[in-house]
Amino acid sequence: MRTKFITFLCLFVSLLSAQLEVGNEAPTFYLPRLVGGSFYMSRMVGPKAKPDDRMPLVVSFFQTTCIPCKAEIAEFEKLQDEFPLIKIYLVGLNEPDQLVAEYVEKFDLKLEMLLDRYGVVGKKYGVVDEEGVAILPNSYIIATDGTVYYHHTGFKPGDEAAYREKFEELTKIQEAAIAAREAELAAETKQPEKKEEHHDLLAVGQPAPTFFLPRLDGGSFYLSRVVGAKAKADQRKPVVVSFFQTTCIPCKAEIAELEKLQDEFPGVVIYLVDLNEEDGLVKEYIERFDLKLQMLMDRYGAVGKKYGVVDENGLAILPNSFIVAQDGSIYYHHTGFKPGDEEIYRKKFTELTSQ
Numbered sequence: 297m298r299t300k301f302i303t304f305l306c307l308f309v310s311l312l313s314a315q316l317e318v319g320n321e322a323p324t325f326y327l328p329r330l331v332g333g334s335f336y337m338s339r340m341v342g343p344k345a346k347p348d349d350r351m352p353l354v355v356s357f358f359q360t361t362c363i364p365c366k367a368e369i370a371e372f373e374k375l376q377d378e379f380p381l382i383k384i385y386l387v388g389l390n391e392p393d394q395l396v397a398e399y400v401e402k403f404d405l406k407l408e409m410l411l412d413r414y415g416v417v418g419k420k421y422g423v424v425d426e427e428g429v430a431i432l433p434n435s436y437i438i439a440t441d442g443t444v445y446y447h448h449t450g451f452k453p454g455d456e457a458a459y460r461e462k463f464e465e466l467t468k469i470q471e472a473a474i475a476a477r478e479a480e481l482a483a484e485t486k487q488p489e490k491k492e493e494h495h496d497l498l499a500v501g502q503p504a505p506t507f508f509l510p511r512l513d514g515g516s517f518y519l520s521r522v523v524g525a526k527a528k529a530d531q532r533k534p535v536v537v538s539f540f541q542t543t544c545i546p547c548k549a550e551i552a553e554l555e556k557l558q559d560e561f562p563g564v565v566i567y568l569v570d571l572n573e574e575d576g577l578v579k580e581y582i583e584r585f586d587l588k589l590q591m592l593m594d595r596y597g598a599v600g601k602k603y604g605v606v607d608e609n610g611l612a613i614l615p616n617s618f619i620v621a622q623d624g625s626i627y628y629h630h631t632g633f634k635p636g637d638e639e640i641y642r643k644k645f646t647e648l649t650s651q
Contacts, residue, residue: 297598298346301518301533301609304332304578311391311422311533316421316422316436316444316447317444317445317447317448318442318445318447319434319443319444320443321442321443321444322436322438322442322443323417323420323421324337324338324342324442324488325337325409325416325417325420326338326412326515326543327386327387327412327417328410328411328543328545329408329409329410329411329412329518330388330393330396330397330400330409330411330412331408331409332359334541335385335408335410335542337355337438338531339351340353340576341353341439341440341441341442342441342442342517343442345440345513347477347557348477350380350440351381351382351383351440351470352381352387352437352438352439352445352466353382353383353384353385353437353438353441353468353471354372354382354383354384354435354436354438355385355387355421355435355436355438355483356368356369356372356385356386356387356433356434356435356436356594357387357421357423357432357433357435357456357589358386358387358388358389358432359388359389359390359391359414359430359432360391360395360396360399362433364432364433364450364451364452365433365451366403367451367452367453368433368435368451368455369386369403369405369407369433371423371451371455371456371459372384372386372404372407372459373406373407374456375456375459375463376406376407377459378392378460378463379464379473380464380472381466381467381470382437382463382466382467382470384406384407384408385407385409385410386405386407386408386409386410387410387411387412387417387418388409388410388411388412388414388544389415389423389430389432390412390413390414390415390418390426390428391413391543392410392604393413396409396411398546399435401534414577414580415428416428416574416576416577416580418430419574421434421436421557424510426575429463431449431450433448433449433450433451434448434449434477435447435448437459437462437463439465439466439469440469440470440473445466445475447585447593451512452640457475463548471508477516498603498626498629499626499629500625500626500627500628500629500647501625501626502625502626503524503624503625503626504519504520504523504524504534504537504603504618504620504624504625504626505599505602505603506520506524506624507519508520509592509593509594509599510592510593511590511592511593512570512575512578512579512582512591512592512593513591517567517590517592519535519537522535522565522620523535523620523622523624523627524623525623525624527622527624531534533545533563533564533565533622534563534564534565534619534620534621534622534627534645534648534649535565535566535567535620536554536565536566536567536617536618536619536620536641537565537567537569537572537603537617537618537620538550538551538554538566538567538568538569538615538616538617538618539569539571539594539600539605539612539614539615539616539617540568540571540614540615541570541571541572541573541612541614542570542573542577542578543582544614544615546614546615546632546633546634547614547615547633548632549633549634549635550587550613550615550617550637550638551585551587553637553638553641554566554568554589554641555587555588555589556638557638557641557642557645558586558588558589560642560645561645561646561649563648563649564592564619564645564648564649565590566589567589567590567592568587568590568591568592568593569593569599569600570591570592570593570594571594571597571600571605571606571612571614572594572595572596572597572600572606573595575593578593579593595626596648597612600612603616613631613632613651615630615631615632616630616631617630617631618630619630619644619645619648621648627644627648628640628644
């Protein structure tokens with residue numbers, strides 16, 4: 297019994313030591329929302345967030361089986377109504393979407409729900425260790441500059457007072473920032489509005505921008521060695537460049553069909569290009585779904601921007617796929633995916649391989 301207690305204590309201490317301290321920069325992340333779409337932390341806090349969009353936020357990790365989590369969530373729901381200038385996000389750790397959806401419905405929760413399906417963000421925040429052990433609930437308040445303002449583990453009656461104190465402090469800061477911003481805008485002289493620059497999506501027939509990217513399994517891929525004038529004649533092949541992210545549900549459906557088409561059309565080479573995600577997360581995704589297609593890593597979204605998939609604000613339309621002909625031109629472009637779209641790919645692959 298004593299040995300078990302000491303082991304638990306060691307795990308507890310190691311987790312606490314790994315967690316972020318007040319004043320530390322909070323790791324940025326993006327996660328799928330339970331209701332659809334994705335949440336990007338960098339759009340709300342930190343230097344990349346637009347001044348009008350900045351807002352203090354709470355990131356609260358929980359699981360549906362955690363009893364103190366339920367008590368904390370109940371208090372958070374009240375605090376969210378009381379402090380609208382602070383946004384509270386619940387992060388479900390390592391649980392199926394359906395289980396979390398049932399939990400939300402059962403307790404009629406109104407707070408926004410994010411899904412950390414593989415515990416990647418939990419590890420970043422020191423909530424989950426390498427063995428998958430977690431201390432829950434585990435909540436961070438993040439200030440608009442992107443730093444940790446307050447950190448709280450566990451929950452017992454009365455802890456909501458500590459949150460209320462911090463929320464009151466941040467609300468005053470936020471109100472002052474809003475007032476300053478309004479005064480700044482009012483003082484500005486009116487000038488002709490500048491149109492925001494956007495990268496237009498490439499049209500069929502245009503030359504495909506050349507690029508090279510690291511392969512997930514090692515080495516680099518050079519588009520110019522497979523298509524276009526610089527490619528050796530005996531090495532030219534039509535290429536599919538398909539941009540995706542692991543949190544994108546229609547991307548998974550498209551990838552499943554592209555895997556079948558790759559077997560059917562060996563004369564076409566299909567490359568998946570992961571946008572802005574960590575290698576470890578992508579490796580877990582490949583292993584989970586036993587993917588065989590070649591994987592390239594667009595770690596900073598540079599190629600995505602070249603192809604007009606990612607705009608200056610980091611917004612992306614996914615899945616987003618380009619078929620590049622042997623001469624290096626765009627042969628076909630497809631965004632999104634729904635059942636039946638694979639037949640369009642099959643038709644284009646047949647045209648290209650019969651030429």
